[in-house]
Amino acid sequence: MALVTIKLFGMLGAMAGTRDLQLELAEPAHLRDALDALEARFGPEFRQRIMRNPRALQTYLRIFVNETEVTDLDTVLQINGLPTEVSLMLLPAAEGG
Amino acid sequence: MVVAAQAPVAAEDVWIPSACSMCYGTCSILGHRVDGVLTKIEGNPESVLGKGRLCGKGISGIMTLYDPHRLNKPLRRTNPEKGIGVDPKWEEISWDEALDIVGEKLRHVRQDDPRKLFIQRTTTNTSSRTPWQVFGWAFGTPNSWVAGGGLHCGNGAHLISGIMHASWSVVPDFQYCNYAVYFGASKGHSAGHASCSNMGMAADARARGMHMVVVDPICNFAGAKATEWVPLRVGTDAAIALGMCHTLVHELRLWDSPYLKAKTNGPYLTGPDGRYLRDAATNKPLVWDTQTKSAKPFDAVEPEQMALEGVHTVSGLECPTAFERLKAHLKPLTPEWGESISTVPAATIRRLGQEFGREARIGSTIEVQGRTLPYRPVAAIAFRGAQGHKNSVYNFLAVDLLNELVGSADMVGGCLGFNPSCHGHPETGRPHYIPYADEDGLMITGIWMAPHLPYPMHEPRMPETMSLIDLYPMTMMSPLMASSDQEEMWQRFDLPYRPEVLLNFGCNSLLSVGNAETVAKTLKRIPFIISIDLFITEFSEFADIVLPDCSYMEAHDSRPNFPFIFNLPGGMGEWCWPVKQPVVEAAGERRESSELLVELADRIGIREDLNEGYNVSMRLAAPFRLERDKRYTYREICDMELKSNFGPEHGLEWFKQHGVIKWPKKPEEVYWRHFENVRVPIYWEFLIDTWEQANALAEPRGWHIPREYYSPLPSFLPCVSHEETSEQHDLYAFYYRDAIHTNSFTMENPWLDETAQLDPFSYTAAMHSEAGRRKGLKDGDWVWIESVKGRRIRGRVHLTEAIHPEGLGIAACAGHWTEAQPIAKGKGVFINDLLEVDMEHSSPANLNLDLCVKVGVTRCDGEWS
């Protein structure tokens, strides 16, 4: 099993009621699997917040895997058994001017 | 014996490089400090931002810094009653007490539901953007807006500039452009983005002989300097632009075929339902391959082999290209049709179309720094005037179609989105951003002012935000934050919470949004309001706590003009990254708001979220990423950003000494479109799905979203004012941005006030002389201006030939009434007080609030005169 640390920042953490959690995912684990696990835990609203449509992430969601920004749902989460941290932050903001 | 008095020798006499914030232009300045006192502000000639020049507002910043009415201590209201003109009965409190109250309120709201925090801030102070965005993300609220320039500002201009030019706005390529048409825009002639820099470049372009046509109901900042002023009926820009497109396509058969094939979705095949025809295996849009005479995915065919025109048979279906649909759409939109809507003679529209096509020199090339590039020295630009209407999206898009047809978008001499491609400083390669393509080949901007990108749009969904932006994905700013029908709309769409705390930074929404009565009602519904500002404003009358902010002369920022798509001149030249630093010590108990937000984050328990937000927002790279659990000052965060971008030797201290860092722009950056494999949509196919999805959510809730606002091709659609039939209300009042004042912020500045009083337009309502004569009015008469809805304001008329006969032009946002700003009080005409703030007066596409209103004008006759 792949052990993945999840960090939920900002709105995602506030709505989930926690900033830190651990997931155990079957190997090979992909980003998609982690998001599925988060949806299973926090309900379909979680997915609705982070997905632009059923196939694509919101453009204002940032996901980092071990501090590297990723956008591909097929990103592999654990390589050579090294610990993996996935952090998610929603950046909703209006702008004008 | 007479002894000559000797002037005391100053112990300190220094010039400090920093950035202006009297408007959002962020020109680079030098502040002259003598013995701790600011004595003069000049432009910084070392910087590209203004190139050593300042406007009158920039020079007058000294009067705002030392204004005796500035806030110096935290205040708490003691009068629980709130309303316009109601004295809050302020009492001074300590910072400790203020922070205890504010921290507790915010902590409570975040635990309950972070969406109940509503943040609003001004755009005037550009440096506030990052700290406030990051605080909002860390807190977890999706509810924010900016209201400095009003709700009419930029909604359509930024959206469409983002989709079509990967930039916040557009300008002519002043160095090479020979023929520019301005639709309701003043770039290079008054205020706005890269204002002083653009003024110099525009002046040089005119001196070089650039022919400039200004299509605008009023002949002021741009029109007065133009080669030709074309007055139109307010809000009808699309009718003229589409008439010009008709002339190009149907009368001249003139377009840039190689450009349209390679850089737009013009060759994409469409099915009977208007959607793209897609490849069954890859889902990619199909084009017609003229060599094999078959449909293929767009990226499997060389552009020159694609069919741009025609209807092609695919699997038994008749499939026009997107360009063929555009041609058919333009067929009835003749100059004569344009005249019937805009009042501009058909012959003029036709001539402008012909001149634009001829001057584009389609097919020509030019060498720039050893690169041979397409040369298209024509630009059609638009800004707030054209897009500040119910038809915001199409008015702007129709203008941009002119650039797309002749291939001048982001080409040498053409219409530039400014600086959307940056390859970074030569030593670090940072900052780095380039537009890129999505799966359909359409362009996604490489950088944006907010993470909510203009394209790709999200699918409409049930709203989670006060703004309903979730349902209306083209929206940037929404009137629902302060509209008369917000509660009705929130109930209709089951918004599961209501705002409980409003955190305001420098925004006076009572003046800048719409009629004050409506805005005041929405503010009264919010239980707790905190305002951080330089002055007591009309908005403060509704605040519970007021906190004194530092002015730009007392504050730090590492990115006053970043991203460059907002405030750096376009065209060839240099990249330039300045900083803002205190020129003088902060007086009283003022605190920098960016430092205050760090303190509040700690009190709320969101330090980790805030630090991660800065890592994300500033794209900090190791080893300059913030550690999540460490407390940083905002100055330290600025230092990290500068080192992350420019190397460890270029931290905040280096910048404070040197002011700016510069490096040359490359043709591949400035004329990026020629080099990058991206396309833009001349046919907005994606709107078909957007409307179906949005309306499917809305209809069951008794709300209809009109389909005509979501057609893939632009049309003229009327404003509410165009459909008013009352004979007493015979003029279109509209507002424009004054060059002397920045929204409502600068009216307390005595130098600017004096200048505005000398100016015949700043504080008056401009009316055509003939209309004035018909009404028996003389220049300078006091009048009542009344809307169809019965809203009434007072002002003085200025009779002039320099306005469309149906227009009434008023500079916004004047009309202060607070005693706390004695210089501003009573000055100018409060046009926003005529504007309804509701869905009826907002665009069903991007919720842009309409800035024009049909009015009647009568003399005050002794009541006030």
Ligand code: SF4
């Ligand atoms: S244009 Fe704006 S930023 Fe530049 S000097 Fe004038 S007020 Fe300051």
